Amino acid sequence: DADVTQTPRNRITKTGKRIMLECSQTKGHDRMYWYRQDPGLGLRLIYYSFDVKDINKGEISDGYSVSRQAQAKFSLSLESAIPNQTALYFCATSDPPANEQFFGPGTRLTVL
Amino acid sequence: GENVEQHPSTLSVQEGDSAVIKCTYSDSASNYFPWYKQELGKRPQLIIDIRSNVGEKKDQRIAVTLNKTAKHFSLHITETQPEDSAVYFCAASYNFNKFYFGSGTKLNVKP
Numbered sequence: 626d627a628d629v630t631q632t633p634r635n636r637i638t639k640t641g642k643r644i645m646l647e648c649s650q651t652k653g654h655d656r657m658y659w660y661r662q663d664p665g666l667g668l669r670l671i672y673y674s675f676d677v678k679d680i681n682k683g684e685i686s687d688g689y690s691v692s693r694q695a696q697a698k699f700s701l702s703l704e705s706a707i708p709n710q711t712a713l714y715f716c717a718t719s720d721p722p723a724n725e726q727f728f729g730p731g732t733r734l735t736v737l
Numbered sequence: 738g739e740n741v742e743q744h745p746s747t748l749s750v751q752e753g754d755s756a757v758i759k760c761t762y763s764d765s766a767s768n769y770f771p772w773y774k775q776e777l778g779k780r781p782q783l784i785i786d787i788r789s790n791v792g793e794k795k796d797q798r799i800a801v802t803l804n805k806t807a808k809h810f811s812l813h814i815t816e817t818q819p820e821d822s823a824v825y826f827c828a829a830s831y832n833f834n835k836f837y838f839g840s841g842t843k844l845n846v847k848p
Binding site for chain 1: 738743746769771781783833835836840
């Protein structure tokens with residue numbers, strides 16, 4: 626089945642460490658997104674990409690960077706992790722004309 | 738940017754009753770409004786959506802209404818069942834670009 630996958634699924638790290646979260650999809654979608662989910666705050670957009678050459682900041686991009694290595698791969702990096710980046714991170718994909726967002730299973734990141 | 742507010746944050750209903758979740762948005766240019774359901778420990782999944790040229794859309798026990806003038810939209814679930822228990826998120830988007838989500842509603846359906 627075409628799907629969206631994320632690695633790792635869980636990660637515990639320390640303040641100041643560099644972390645990379647990876648997202649892969651077999652849906653053939655051009656559009657990919659990174660969100661973080663915090664209790665009571667819903668899903669907030671970090672970065673999004675509409676094709677390999679297109680990268681856009683979302684609502685809360687400070688402290689994060691991304692790389693679109695291929696149509697199927699979109700990575701999120703935390704250059705120097707801090708405790709308030711502890712959250713559940715979701716990758717999502719979509720494509721016109723349906724535009725439904727398909728989410729990955731999520732990565733639970735804990736920064737100590 | 739867009740701001741989406743969602744109420745209530747928690748909602749408890751008896752099985753068989755109806756549930757209504759409401760969202761407001763700030764950007765009148767937004768023209769696409771999806772609703773996602775997230776079961777415990779799972780990923781969000783689209784359950785219904787509505788575009789700004791439509792006032793209401795139904796799919797079996799769920800329906801969404803949109804009032805563009807007032808800039809609010811609502812999710813209605815009738816004949817609730819225990820499997821409807823989950824967190825529900827509304828979202829708003831202009832031309833399917835960036836999506837702005839509400840803060841979520843935790844629905845508990847009591848058997």
